[in-house]
Amino acid sequence: MSCASERDLSAVATSRGGWLRLWVVSVLLTLVWCGVLPALGRRPGVRERIEFLEGRGINPSAKFFTEQEAGWRNAAEVERRVRANPEAFWGLPWSGLGVEGRGD
Amino acid sequence: MSESRRFSEDLLAMLVAGTVLSVSLLVTVLESGGVFSESVVSGGGPSWRNPMKSLVLLPAAWEVHPFESGWEWLRGAAGAGLLITVVMSAVMWLGRGSEVRFWQPCVRVFLLSLLAYVLAEQKVVKYYGLEYALWALLIGLLISNTIGVSKVLSAGARTELYMKTGLVLLGAEVLFGKLLALGLPGICVSWVVTPVVLIVTFWFGQRVLRMESAALNMVISADMSVCGVSAAIATAAACRAKKEELTTAVGISLAFTVMMMVAMPPLIQAMGLGPVVGGAWVGGTIDSTGAVGAAGAMLGKEAEVVATTIKMIQNMLIGVVAFGVAVYWVTCVERTAGVRPDVSEIWRRFPRFILGFLGASVLVSVLYENLSGGPDFVKAVVDGGTKTVRSWCFCMAFVSIGLETNLRTLAKFLRGGKPLTLYVCGQLLNLVLSLLMSLLMFEVVFPGAADVLRK
Numbered sequence: 001m002s003c004a005s006e007r008d009l010s011a012v013a014t015s016r017g018g019w020l021r022l023w024v025v026s027v028l029l030t031l032v033w034c035g036v037l038p039a040l041g042r043r044p045g046v047r048e049r050i051e052f053l054e055g056r057g058i059n060p061s062a063k064f065f066t067e068q069e070a071g072w073r074n075a076a077e078v079e080r081r082v083r084a085n086p087e088a089f090w091g092l093p094w095s096g097l098g099v100e101g102r103g104d
Numbered sequence: 105m106s107e108s109r110r111f112s113e114d115l116l117a118m119l120v121a122g123t124v125l126s127v128s129l130l131v132t133v134l135e136s137g138g139v140f141s142e143s144v145v146s147g148g149g150p151s152w153r154n155p156m157k158s159l160v161l162l163p164a165a166w167e168v169h170p171f172e173s174g175w176e177w178l179r180g181a182a183g184a185g186l187l188i189t190v191v192m193s194a195v196m197w198l199g200r201g202s203e204v205r206f207w208q209p210c211v212r213v214f215l216l217s218l219l220a221y222v223l224a225e226q227k228v229v230k231y232y233g234l235e236y237a238l239w240a241l242l243i244g245l246l247i248s249n250t251i252g253v254s255k256v257l258s259a260g261a262r263t264e265l266y267m268k269t270g271l272v273l274l275g276a277e278v279l280f281g282k283l284l285a286l287g288l289p290g291i292c293v294s295w296v297v298t299p300v301v302l303i304v305t306f307w308f309g310q311r312v313l314r315m316e317s318a319a320l321n322m323v324i325s326a327d328m329s330v331c332g333v334s335a336a337i338a339t340a341a342a343c344r345a346k347k348e349e350l351t352t353a354v355g356i357s358l359a360f361t362v363m364m365m366v367a368m369p370p371l372i373q374a375m376g377l378g379p380v381v382g383g384a385w386v387g388g389t390i391d392s393t394g395a396v397g398a399a400g401a402m403l404g405k406e407a408e409v410v411a412t413t414i415k416m417i418q419n420m421l422i423g424v425v426a427f428g429v430a431v432y433w434v435t436c437v438e439r440t441a442g443v444r445p446d447v448s449e450i451w452r453r454f455p456r457f458i459l460g461f462l463g464a465s466v467l468v469s470v471l472y473e474n475l476s477g478g479p480d481f482v483k484a485v486v487d488g489g490t491k492t493v494r495s496w497c498f499c500m501a502f503v504s505i506g507l508e509t510n511l512r513t514l515a516k517f518l519r520g521g522k523p524l525t526l527y528v529c530g531q532l533l534n535l536v537l538s539l540l541m542s543l544l545m546f547e548v549v550f551p552g553a554a555d556v557l558r559k
Contacts, residue, residue: 037226037229038228060230060392060397062235062392075285085556089286089287
């Protein structure tokens with residue numbers, strides 16, 4: 001990918017204002033992550049949902065199926081069912097084919 | 105060392121990823137007693153273990169403070185940082201002799217990624233699917249737009265290197281056999297609707313919305329139709345999108361993912377759709393893989409199984425889409441007007457990392473299908489090592505994008521609202537086509553499949 005930012009960011013002045021802004025935002029982030037979010041997580045509805053998803057092995061922020069246990073587990077479960085019932089998943093109703101051997 | 109050595113970013117990425125994948129494969133074989141272990145000889149199949157699993161880690165999920173489950177994850181994160189820094193620095197030294205001190209900026213970027221990952225692992229944040237890409241971008245943006253980026257840190261902001269390394273490692277998670285996991289219904293919902301939506305949305309953006317940037321159009325179309333951030337990363341690298349374009353696409357995708365994750369389950373219940381059709385609809389439309397699992401679970405176990413399987417099949421599309429986009433870009437978008445590029449020109453411009461991605465995918469798919477205990481072996485290799493390093497690389501890539509991005513430049517890409525309009529129109533088409541295909545497949549053509557899945 002090409003860099004579209006025209007100005008050289010390394011040249012941004014390390015001014016007192018910049019440090020102040022960084023400090024303020026850092027304090028706010030700390031307050032939110034260590035205060036607000038834990039409080040939100042203690043609310044019964046949210047806590048139940050988090051525990052429910054954890055129990056199911058689901059990671060709601062996963063980017064790929066390999067990042068959650070449920071991804072591997074559910075795929076294996078479906079593959080097992082497809083192997084056991086190949087005609088249900090491979091046989092077109094109008095063809096009359098059982099599509100033998102698909103599930104082997 | 106010679107200054108003349110100048111490996112391309114693609115080659116560097118393939119070397120780093122190849123080293124990590126080889127190490128993960130090798131230590132898994134060695135740790136498990138190899139293919140000649142007693143259990144294999146006796147026909148029982150080996151019990152594959154990857155020692156990297158305890159040495160290379162991501163931050164643990166936390167509720168009140170990051171160390172509530174212990175300090176082990178920090179040691180593992182340090183191990184990951186050490187591995188990435190050593191391999192990347194060695195490859196940089198090998199490929200670009202002048203950059204002998206890459207380890208210093210690399211460590212700094214890794215530390216920022218660690219912070220982003222810790223923020224993303226807070227349970228409430230995680231629950232809403234606000235993944236590390238968002239926090240990595242924001243941390244990078246915060247630094248570059250407040251105190252600025254020092255020269256050392258700037259030298260570590262190697263977006264392309266981290267991203268392409270992560271993508272080649274992601275190839276090891278793309279298992280071709282999984283394409284057939286749900287039989288013909290799965291193929292139709294994932295492999296017919298998805299390319300149709302991708303192509304129509306791209307066409308709509310070019311011809312109707314007349315978007316200025318074809319790359320931005322393609323990245324939004326891909327992340328919306330395939331599988332969110334990971335597809336956006338792969339497509340952006342394939343069509344050489346600007347960093348700001350990837351940032352825009354990821355931001356829109358994450359926002360809509362959260363909304364759809366919350367809104368779709370009650371909508372499906374209100375519409376009276378069954379768990380199989382509902383699950384297939386969720387799997388085919390919500391961008392992010394994790395959000396699909398969460399939304400599917402809200403509809404019940406059957407819906408969760410169908411939704412995650414449909415999304416997994418879509419995950420397998422990433423390689424095909426990245427390859428197709430790269431070929432299309434080289435042959436149609438970047439060509440000189442009126443001149444048809446010959447094979448050597450296409451090869452010269454083709455992003456080679458995609459070959460690394462496909463190579464890793466083919467290797468791991470063959471092992472998965474043919475090795476004794478193949479699925480367990482691949483799971484050990486991926487879960488224990490490559491997946492973790494890949495996640496760190498993507499996180500470092502997003503930190504780097506933030507460090508190199510100016511907020512004012514970013515605002516320019518959202519002006520006029522065309523990216524948002526494109527996403528909304530494309531997603532509406534996706535919703536309609538996915539629903540119709542799910543109904544057709546599981547209610548009309550393969551009702552038996554739905555019965556089997558409901559059992």
